[in-house]
Amino acid sequence: MGVGGLVSGSLLLGGFVAGLVVGSLYGLAALGLSIIWGILRVVNLSHGALIAMSMYLAYLLTVMHGVPLLASILLTLFIGFVVGVVAYYLFVHRVLGGPELASLLSTFGFGLIILGLLELKFGGIARTLPVESSVIEVGHVPIMTIQIIGAIVAAAIAIGAYVLIYRTWFGRAVRAVVMNQEAAALMGVNVTKILMLTFALGVLFATTAGTLLALAYSFTPETGSKYELYSFTIVVLGGLGNPLGSLIGGMILGVAEQLTSIVASGSWGPLVAFLLLIIMLVIKPTGLFAKL
Amino acid sequence: MTAILSVERLHTGYGKIPVLWDVSMQVEKGSITALIGSNGAGKTTTLRAIVGIIPAWKGRIVFAGEDVTKLPSYRRVEKGIVLVPEGRGIFPQMTVYENLLMGAYNQRARQKIQESLERVFNIFPRLRERLNQKAGTLSGGEQQMLAIARGLMALPRLLMIDEASLGLAPKLALEIMNLVKRIRDEEGLTILIVEQNVHYALNIADYAYVLETGRIRMEGPAKELAENPEIIKAYLGVH
Ligand SMILES: Nc1ncnc2c1ncn2[C@@H]1O[C@H](COP(=O)(O)OP(=O)(O)OP(=O)(O)O)[C@@H](O)[C@H]1O
Numbered sequence: 428m429g430v431g432g433l434v435s436g437s438l439l440l441g442g443f444v445a446g447l448v449v450g451s452l453y454g455l456a457a458l459g460l461s462i463i464w465g466i467l468r469v470v471n472l473s474h475g476a477l478i479a480m481s482m483y484l485a486y487l488l489t490v491m492h493g494v495p496l497l498a499s500i501l502l503t504l505f506i507g508f509v510v511g512v513v514a515y516y517l518f519v520h521r522v523l524g525g526p527e528l529a530s531l532l533s534t535f536g537f538g539l540i541i542l543g544l545l546e547l548k549f550g551g552i553a554r555t556l557p558v559e560s561s562v563i564e565v566g567h568v569p570i571m572t573i574q575i576i577g578a579i580v581a582a583a584i585a586i587g588a589y590v591l592i593y594r595t596w597f598g599r600a601v602r603a604v605v606m607n608q609e610a611a612a613l614m615g616v617n618v619t620k621i622l623m624l625t626f627a628l629g630v631l632f633a634t635t636a637g638t639l640l641a642l643a644y645s646f647t648p649e650t651g652s653k654y655e656l657y658s659f660t661i662v663v664l665g666g667l668g669n670p671l672g673s674l675i676g677g678m679i680l681g682v683a684e685q686l687t688s689i690v691a692s693g694s695w696g697p698l699v700a701f702l703l704l705i706i707m708l709v710i711k712p713t714g715l716f717a718k719l
Numbered sequence: 720m721t722a723i724l725s726v727e728r729l730h731t732g733y734g735k736i737p738v739l740w741d742v743s744m745q746v747e748k749g750s751i752t753a754l755i756g757s758n759g760a761g762k763t764t765t766l767r768a769i770v771g772i773i774p775a776w777k778g779r780i781v782f783a784g785e786d787v788t789k790l791p792s793y794r795r796v797e798k799g800i801v802l803v804p805e806g807r808g809i810f811p812q813m814t815v816y817e818n819l820l821m822g823a824y825n826q827r828a829r830q831k832i833q834e835s836l837e838r839v840f841n842i843f844p845r846l847r848e849r850l851n852q853k854a855g856t857l858s859g860g861e862q863q864m865l866a867i868a869r870g871l872m873a874l875p876r877l878l879m880i881d882e883a884s885l886g887l888a889p890k891l892a893l894e895i896m897n898l899v900k901r902i903r904d905e906e907g908l909t910i911l912i913v914e915q916n917v918h919y920a921l922n923i924a925d926y927a928y929v930l931e932t933g934r935i936r937m938e939g940p941a942k943e944l945a946e947n948p949e950i951i952k953a954y955l956g957v958h
């Protein structure tokens with residue numbers, strides 16, 4: 428550390444880059460929360476548990492069943508999407524359009540089930556994935572190559588989601604459903620299918636982010652709740668349902684967290700997120716970017 | 720004459736509350752048929768049941784010889800049953816162009832978007848000039864035109880229009896009515912209209928049904944109904 432509390436410029440540069448890298452993963456996780464919230468009007472309180480689930484799925488496949496890393500990542504994502512589809516019908520479909528509390532309770536309950544199963548099978552010990560990756564240093568801050576790849580993948584997915592929503596038939600149907608569900612049905616849109624796919628896509632984004640985060644960080648069943656808090660912050664920062672807003676909001680949070688960990692300590696991350704959340708809610712509760 | 724749409728002894732309602740009792744009606748191919756009746760009679764409910772937004776409790780809906788009663792609305796749209804809803808139901812934050820594309824959402828219509836656009840601009844030239852405007856910022860008349868144009872983009876075989884003239888100045892309402900008639904005359908499209916303004920409706924329709932508190936009270940050729948003393952008294956308001 429810098430002498431007498433001074434932090435060198437290159438360390439700050441390193442922290443900045445590391446923040447962008449990890450922040451794009453936070454952004455992808457938040458996007459999962461954001462599209463479900465923005466489009467189904469459901470605050471998915473199983474979000475963090477689903478992130479944790481994906482981490483343990485990848486762990487189960489690689490460590491306990493010896494599946495090669497890339498294959499187990501892809502398998503995890505596939506399972507994540509299927510879980511999203513099933514969870515939609517079990518926990519979301521029937522509470523749509525009902526009182527807000529119904530969907531909060533039902534997704535919260537679903538999250539508790541996931542967390543209970545994870546505790547039961549894996550206990551609370553921190554786990555890591557067996558990842559071998561070269562490390563590059565940016566201004567004395569080490570960043571794993573695989574994290575950089577993960578960040579690029581996450582950013583590409585967020586941009587892809589933007590294109591999907593604003594430039595395709597599927598996306599137009601999604602926006603139509605948001606604006607006027609009955610009118611969308613009158614255009615021949617299968618509204619239930621659109622809502623189900625949107626939910627599954629949201630879960631897929633969350634589990635993708637979880638899997639990519641697990642490549643670089645250790646995790647316990649509780650880890651998901653930290654990323655859930657981050658996701659809420661980012662949704663408030665970036666605006667509801669806007670993929671690019673989520674990505675940029677994630678990067679802002681990532682940079683804030685990494686810089687804080689350089690000048691103070693890594694454990695300050697959630698506090699920083701919370702502060703950002705409160706500041707945003709006070710000065711611009713609608714987010715920095717337009718919503719969907 | 721063959722009926723493209725046949726509603727047979729339809730019962731339906733909302734929740735447990737019945738709204739329609741034993742409604743039967745036929746729409747002849749290539750005709751303009753009007754469904755008239757006072758506020759709350761169940762006209763909108765009838766159209767929503769025909770397109771499948773609400774289910775039929777009893778009875779059948781037969782379209783082009785096929786029983787569609789159990790089909791979800793998106794399948795019925797695919798078959799060509801298209802409703803321009805009361806209140807227009809345009810997508811306000813989408814542009815006029817995106818609204819038109821949404822009209823052509825069904826697979827059959829997607830194949831013909833360019834032709835459909837030309838056809839729609841021919842009828843509603845004003846929309847061409849406003850393609851990139853957000854639909855929510857259009858005037859009421861323009862929104863109604865967009866709603867009908869969007870319905871045409873779906874390549875309907877039966878176009879149902881709920882209250883096309885609602886909230887429009889008389890001159891504009893008349894213009895829209897004449898456009899509806901023109902669409903039928905030029906393209907032979909079958910049209911079912913619901914209208915508050917019974918005078919307008921009977922003027923362009925070939926045949927009409929009168930709905931009162933959920934039941935069909937009267938039916939007949941529009942010209943005859945227009946001269947029927949009961950209709951004149953109840954709906955055409957001689958002062
Ligand atoms: N979504 C709904 N839920 C419950 N009841 C409804 C609903 N929509 C309509 N109704 C009721 O059904 C009855 C028929 O309504 P409907 O909208 O079909 O009438 P309408 O003939 O179209 O009237 P208007 O000329 O005012 O448009 C009314 O008593 C109305 O209150």
Ligand SMILES: [Mg+2]
Nearest residue numbers: 762763764805
């Ligand atoms: Mg009505």
